[in-house]
Amino acid sequence: MKKIILLAVSLLLLLTFSACGGGGTPPAASTPPPAEVPADTLTGETVEILAAVVAAAGEAAEAPLPQSFEDQVTAENCQGMLGLTPEQFAEYVTDAYVSNAALTTSAHEVALVKCNDPAAAAEVKALIAEGFDSQKWVCVLPDESSVVDSGSYVLLLATSSDYAEALTAGFTALAADNTGEKIVFYTSPR
DSSP states (O other), X not given: OHXXXXXXXXHHHHHHHHHHHOOSOOOGGGSXXXXXXXXXXXXXXXXXXXXXXXXXXXXXXXXXXXXXXXXXXXXTTHHXXXXXXXXXXXXXXXXXXXXXXXXXXXXXXXXXXXXXXXXXXXXXHHHHHHHOOTTOSSSOOOSEEEEEEETTEEEEEEEOHHHHHHHHHHHHHHTTTOOOOOEEEEEOOO
16 A cells, blocks of 8 residues: 555656646747748958948938948957947857947947858847947937848948938848848937
8 A cells, every 4th residue: 555655646746846847848839930041142341241331321311421430340349339248249250340430429330240150140130139239329329229130141220210221221232132120129219
């Protein structure tokens, strides 16, 4: 009789522990298929692609883009420029450049990040949207901050709405309409 009671208690404990686990992988049927990641259609050096995006936007924008200068993004300056930690930058990024307004009276930054592959770009896109400081300028704010990807590239925009639209259109045209969803992660409270 003791063996039967001991067996019943053991079975009850086993069922209790397995019911509390809940940390397993859901069944394969309920797991959504991975999103299709756009392949690379952009070619050339990262800084040249960024310059082409800015030039195309300058032609399309209603007002001239702010005068800007290009700077290479490194693991040492990536947090302030992209919102990525040095560890994230080292893990996912192969090259990155930023175009900043030459005068600090304009909240204007455009960055192009080349990642290891399209899957890394999807991760970087999410990390930038989460970590970028859209209020880093002293007296001005961008109208919007957004990210859009194409293959291994991620474009970060922190600027006026008109410029953001023109820059997105320029990037989309250069990528032969092969871009992912644009995520606007900040809009000015004005």
